Amino acid sequence: MVILQTVLNGLLTGGLYALIGIGMAVVFGVMRIVNFAHGALVMVGMYAAYFAFTLLGINPYWGWLLAALALFALGWLLYRGLVRPVMGQSDFMQILLTTGIWLALVDLAQLLFGADYRQINLAMANAVVRVGTLRLSAGYLLSFAVAAVVIGLVYVVLYRTELGRDIRAVAQNRDVAPLMGIDVERVSAAAFGLGAACAGAGGALLLPLFYLYPTVGDPLLLRSFVMVVLGGMGSVEGAALGGLILGVAEGLTGYFWTDSYSQVVDFVLFLAILLLRPSGLLGRQRA
Amino acid sequence: MSGGRRRLYLGSLVALLLLLLVPFGVQNSYYLQVLFRIFVFAALGLAWNLVGGYAGQLSLGHVAYFGVGAYAFTLLVRDLHWNPWWSVLGGVGFSVVAALLIGSITFRLRGPYFTLATIATAEILRLLVLNLKDLTGGAVGLPTPALFAGASTDRAFYAAAVLLAAVAYALNLWADRSRFGYYLMAIREDEDTAMAVGVNPARTKLLALLPSAAITSLAGSLYASSFHYIQADYIFSIDISNQAAIVAMLGGAGTALGPVLGSVILTTASELFKEVFQTAHLLIYGILIILVVLFLPGGVIGFFGRRSRRRAQREPGPFAGSLSGEEGSPRHSSSSST
Numbered sequence: 062m063v064i065l066q067t068v069l070n071g072l073l074t075g076g077l078y079a080l081i082g083i084g085m086a087v088v089f090g091v092m093r094i095v096n097f098a099h100g101a102l103v104m105v106g107m108y109a110a111y112f113a114f115t116l117l118g119i120n121p122y123w124g125w126l127l128a129a130l131a132l133f134a135l136g137w138l139l140y141r142g143l144v145r146p147v148m149g150q151s152d153f154m155q156i157l158l159t160t161g162i163w164l165a166l167v168d169l170a171q172l173l174f175g176a177d178y179r180q181i182n183l184a185m186a187n188a189v190v191r192v193g194t195l196r197l198s199a200g201y202l203l204s205f206a207v208a209a210v211v212i213g214l215v216y217v218v219l220y221r222t223e224l225g226r227d228i229r230a231v232a233q234n235r236d237v238a239p240l241m242g243i244d245v246e247r248v249s250a251a252a253f254g255l256g257a258a259c260a261g262a263g264g265a266l267l268l269p270l271f272y273l274y275p276t277v278g279d280p281l282l283l284r285s286f287v288m289v290v291l292g293g294m295g296s297v298e299g300a301a302l303g304g305l306i307l308g309v310a311e312g313l314t315g316y317f318w319t320d321s322y323s324q325v326v327d328f329v330l331f332l333a334i335l336l337l338r339p340s341g342l343l344g345r346q347r348a
Numbered sequence: 349m350s351g352g353r354r355r356l357y358l359g360s361l362v363a364l365l366l367l368l369l370v371p372f373g374v375q376n377s378y379y380l381q382v383l384f385r386i387f388v389f390a391a392l393g394l395a396w397n398l399v400g401g402y403a404g405q406l407s408l409g410h411v412a413y414f415g416v417g418a419y420a421f422t423l424l425v426r427d428l429h430w431n432p433w434w435s436v437l438g439g440v441g442f443s444v445v446a447a448l449l450i451g452s453i454t455f456r457l458r459g460p461y462f463t464l465a466t467i468a469t470a471e472i473l474r475l476l477v478l479n480l481k482d483l484t485g486g487a488v489g490l491p492t493p494a495l496f497a498g499a500s501t502d503r504a505f506y507a508a509a510v511l512l513a514a515v516a517y518a519l520n521l522w523a524d525r526s527r528f529g530y531y532l533m534a535i536r537e538d539e540d541t542a543m544a545v546g547v548n549p550a551r552t553k554l555l556a557l558l559p560s561a562a563i564t565s566l567a568g569s570l571y572a573s574s575f576h577y578i579q580a581d582y583i584f585s586i587d588i589s590n591q592a593a594i595v596a597m598l599g600g601a602g603t604a605l606g607p608v609l610g611s612v613i614l615t616t617a618s619e620l621f622k623e624v625f626q627t628a629h630l631l632i633y634g635i636l637i638i639l640v641v642l643f644l645p646g647g648v649i650g651f652f653g654r655r656s657r658r659r660a661q662r663e664p665g666p667f668a669g670s671l672s673g674e675e676g677s678p679r680h681s682s683s684s685s686t
Contacts, residue, residue: 095460146642152459153406157597158641160408164590165634172628283471286464325475328468332453335461 066195067316068309073201075308077266079301080208081281082288083215084259086300089289090232091252094144095152097159100282101166102257106132106264107273108170114181114268121181122207125265129211129258136257140250148249163282170275179273186269204266211262212301218255219297228252280324287331353525360517367510371503380502384574386615387509388567392588393595393607394516395563398556400593401601402523404536405455405553408589409466410564412450412473413443415584417565418492418572419477419484425493432493436569443565444558446473451557455550458539467586474584489579492572505574512570513608516563520604523556532556536602564592587630594633597640600647609648 085099096102106128113124139162147154186200219225227248231238239245264278271277288307292299310330311323374380392414399405417439424435454465477484484490496504523529531552534542539549572578591614599610614636618625625632644651 095464097463143638143642151404153404154641154645156406156408156460156463157593157637160590161634161637161641163634164630165638168628168631168634172631283464283468286460290461319479321475321479325472328472331468332465335457335465336453 062194064313064316067312069195069197070201071309071312072305073197073205073308074312075305076205076208076212077263077270077304078281078284078288078307079304080212080215080266081260081263082285082292082300082304083212083297084256084263085285086289086292086297087215087219087228087252087259088256090297091228092144092148092249093235094148094155094159095286096253096256097156097282098139098162098166099256099260099285100278100280101163102132102136102260102278103264103267103281104170104273104275104278105135105166106261107268107271107277108174108264109261110265110268111179111181111273113265120183121265121268122203124268125207125211125262128261128265132261133254133258135261136254137250139257140253144253145246145249167275167279174275176274181268183269198270200269204270208263208266211259211266215255215259216297224248224251228255280327283331284327287327287334290331290334356521360514360521364510364514368507371500371506377502380506381574382615382619384502384506384509386611387506387513388571389591389595389615390608390611391509391513391516391563391567392592393599393611394513394520394604395560395567396592397520397596397601397604397607398523398532398560399553401596401603401606402520402529402532402536403553403556404533404602406463406593407466408463408586408593409450409454409468409470410560410592411584411586411588412466412470413447413561413564414568414571414588415470415473415477415580416443416446417568418578418583419490420565421569422490422492422572422578423483426490432495432573435493436495436566439569440562440565443561443568447557447561448554451554452550455553455557467589470584470586470589474580477580477584484580487580489577489582492576492578494576495570495573505570508570512563512566517604517608519559519563520607524604528552528555533602587633590633590637594636594640596647598636598644598647600649603647603649606647606649613648 081099081103084102085096088094088096088099106125109128109131110121110124113119113127114121119127143158143162144155147158183200186198186203188199190197190199190202217225219228227238227243228251230241230243231245231248231252235245238248284307288300288303291303291306292301307327307330310326314320314323314326370383371380374383392410396407396410399407399410417436420439420442421432421435424430424438425432430438450466450469454462454469457465478486480486494501495508523532531542531547534545534547535549535552543549568583572583595610595614596607597610598606598614599608599612600606618629618632640647
């Protein structure tokens with residue numbers, strides 16, 4: 062029974078991971094760029110939701126919308142200003158550039174808001190829901206539910222809108238897409254914005270559950286990448302599945318071992334999947 | 349031996365002698381400590397340069413060897429009562445073994461996969477050291493053994509750092525001019541083509557990593573001893589990995605002089621603007637990286653140097669042009685085709 066409880070909790074966390082991982086998958090799919098600033102964007106989203114809550118009194122379960130919009134704008138600007146110039150360059154330069162953005166964002170947060178741990182207190186997030194003998198945190202349930210809705214929205218954007226069609230076209234073939242009349246630059250900026258928005262919404266939904274501090278997003282960079290790799294590079298569904306797997310794996314590690322090792326398991330999983338099944342669980346080998 | 353080459357070697361030797369004479373002129377221990385840091389980080393950047401600069405493999409996990417060196421050195425003295433200097437060498441042994449393991453895993457990966465794998469391995473080590481409290485002191489940390497004692501400690505540390513940087517510099521010069529170095533550069537420019545002409549990328553990269561890890565390990569022990577104290581979050585901090593890369597990129601990655609120049613600039617700047625750097629060193633690093641990538645891909649040397657011959661790649665730096673072909677595949681192409 063305790064195992065079932067652990068697995069369920071893992072799934073709930075995994076749903077949040079999934080949202081963040083999807084953001085990275087979209088950016089990677091369209092631009093073939095691994096955004097090393099992705100974890101930092103989650104952190105920015107958390108701060109956005111934090112201030113929306115403390116200054117404007119907006120509950121994070123609505124505040125995620127604000128965070129997503131702000132991060133979409135930030136992502137768009139980052140792409141236009143910094144990322145676009147390195148698009149044709151080696152991945153060496155792309156990684157360095159996004160690493161620079163990562164460090165700058167984290168330290169900017171540190172300068173502006175200090176290194177203090179912050180936390181918001183939501184009565185409804187602290188409640189416990191009992192299902193039979195299972196006890197689930199209402200905060201996790203709510204965050205999971207909203208994350209599921211947001212993932213649904215992203216799915217609709219990607220598969221039911223014109224923008225989504227363009228994004229998928231560019232992801233499929235960056236060279237041919239412009240021949241079909243698609244403005245690749247606009248689509249890339251939108252995709253980068255969409256990826257950042259997922260990170261931001263994910264961050265906002267983590268806010269009721271976790272402490273907030275400037276480096277809170279750093280472990281999420283590697284986690285996002287683990288998800289993207291698990292799911293097959295650039296596959297959105299794969300990344301979502303990867304998030305759930307990761308959440309459960311971490312939960313079980315914490316249960317059988319200790320929490321402090323759950324991240325070690327993430328990394329080992331990451332190396333193992335890269336070496337043993339590089340195309341991911343759902344991915345097709347791209348040649 | 350050509351005249352130019354002889355001049356270079358002679359010049360380097362004279363520079364080394366002059367640098368070793370500095371402590372006789374500079375008595376101020378603060379300046380000596382700054383100079384010590386300049387050369388420790390130069391050594392770190394030069395070590396990184398073998399893998400990141402010449403072979404073009406963006407490692408952001410070099411702190412692994414730094415930390416393994418520092419901890420092995422400390423623990424060998426504490427638990428096995430080795431002589432501190434033998435312990436430093438023991439640390440090199442551990443780091444080289446770690447490099448063999450980490451390299452044989454990570455070098456099978458490319459591009460972002462490789463970079464993230466290096467971060468992941470360094471993080472695994474940090475978490476292990478943090479959690480193995482009985483051995484490593486966990487989050488509390490450990491005092492480190494003294495390598496030098498007495499009145500001239502600062503001078504001794506400085507001289508040791510200069511010698512280490514000199515060895516690292518010599519290795520870089522060798523990479524700059526030897527057949528092995530050309531293999532590395534061929535891998536950087538185009539791994540598949542390099543393989544097609546008979547270079548074994550996996551083995552060559554691993555061979556470059558071993559001396560790189562050894563130098564990094566020595567720098568770690570030296571730094572740990574000068575700091576009197578080590579702690580996992582600090583000695584395995586990704587900051588140190590980043591700094592190695594920044595120092596090299598800023599000065600000019602893939603050149604022997606670049607990391608030295610980069611360390612002089614970065615360390616001096618961080619001393620001059622200590623207040624700013626203490627509160628915002630990551631912000632400065634971040635902005636520096638962005639500026640270097642966007643405006644100075646060849647580093648300071650690439651900007652000022654009319655570096656003739658091989659480095660005559662004009663505008664873009666050594667990395668800007670090499671668009672890797674199959675970004676979709678995380679693995680080395682040979683391994684997916686077999």
